[in-house]
Amino acid sequence: MPVVVVDVMPKPEILDPQGKAVQGALPRLGFSGVTDVRQGKRFEITVEGEVTDAVLEQVHQMAETLLSNPVIENFTVRVAASDAGTVA
Amino acid sequence: MPVVVVDVMPKPEILDPQGKAVQGALPRLGFSGVTDVRQGKRFEITVEGEVTDAVLEQVHQMAETLLSNPVIENFTVRVAASDAGTVA
Numbered sequence: 001m002p003v004v005v006v007d008v009m010p011k012p013e014i015l016d017p018q019g020k021a022v023q024g025a026l027p028r029l030g031f032s033g034v035t036d037v038r039q040g041k042r043f044e045i046t047v048e049g050e051v052t053d054a055v056l057e058q059v060h061q062m063a064e065t066l067l068s069n070p071v072i073e074n075f076t077v078r079v080a081a082s083d084a085g086t087v088a
Numbered sequence: 089m090p091v092v093v094v095d096v097m098p099k100p101e102i103l104d105p106q107g108k109a110v111q112g113a114l115p116r117l118g119f120s121g122v123t124d125v126r127q128g129k130r131f132e133i134t135v136e137g138e139v140t141d142a143v144l145e146q147v148h149q150m151a152e153t154l155l156s157n158p159v160i161e162n163f164t165v166r167v168a169a170s171d172a173g174t175v176a
Contacts, residue, residue, distance in 0.1 A: 001123060007130050008130075009130065009132065019131070019132075022131070022154065022155065025154060026150065026154070029150075029153065029154060031146060031149075031150055033135055033136045033137070033143065033146075034133055034134065034135055034136075035089060035134045035135065035136055036132075036133075036134035037131060037132070037133050037134070038131070038132040039129060039130070039131055039132075040129070040130045040131075040132070041127060041128070041129060041130060042095050042096075042097065042127070042128045042129060042130040043107075043110070043125060043126070043127055043128075044097065044107075044124075044125070044126040044127075044128070045122055045124075045125050046122065046123045046124035046125070047121055047122055047123065048121045048122075048123055049121070055121070058119060058121075061119075062114065062117075062119055065117065066110065066113060066114070066117060067110065
């Protein structure tokens with residue numbers, strides 16, 4: 001079944017304490033060369049049937065009302081491959 | 089500066105309470121046709137200079153040691169556009 005991916009990230013002008021914590025930990029772990037880290041959320045939404053414009057519009061509304069806080073977060077909606085497995 | 093994106097998702101065989109909570113809320117909000125929701129994390133890592141294989145290898149190690157728990161999560165590493173802004 002098709003998977004729609006919603007990425008939710010803190011807006012650029014919003015402080016991101018989680019990202020800063022990761023960024024602060026990197027040098028202590030021996031990693032260098034990283035100038036910024038932002039942490040957000042990723043949702044993989046499996047939908048029934050075809051991904052039509054109406055379905056994408058519905059996912060857009062889900063993202064706006066449930067998955068993100070539009071005051072402090074931006075989001076993107078896109079269609080992933082049917083077997084959108086994340087592989088390590 | 090180039091941005092490397094790390095997506096961290098719970099492994100398919102692992103229960104995902106956050107995703108299930110979202111899935112359970114959708115019908116109450118009037119959304120139908122969603123068969124599954126998985127919630128994970130997305131990191132945008134800004135690196136200095138060029139994204140070489142060595143840099144990607146280093147980000148891979150960060151993902152494995154700091155950004156994910158390899159026992160319960162899979163991750164993917166990919167290069168995003170330089171101005172990888174997420175737009176609502």
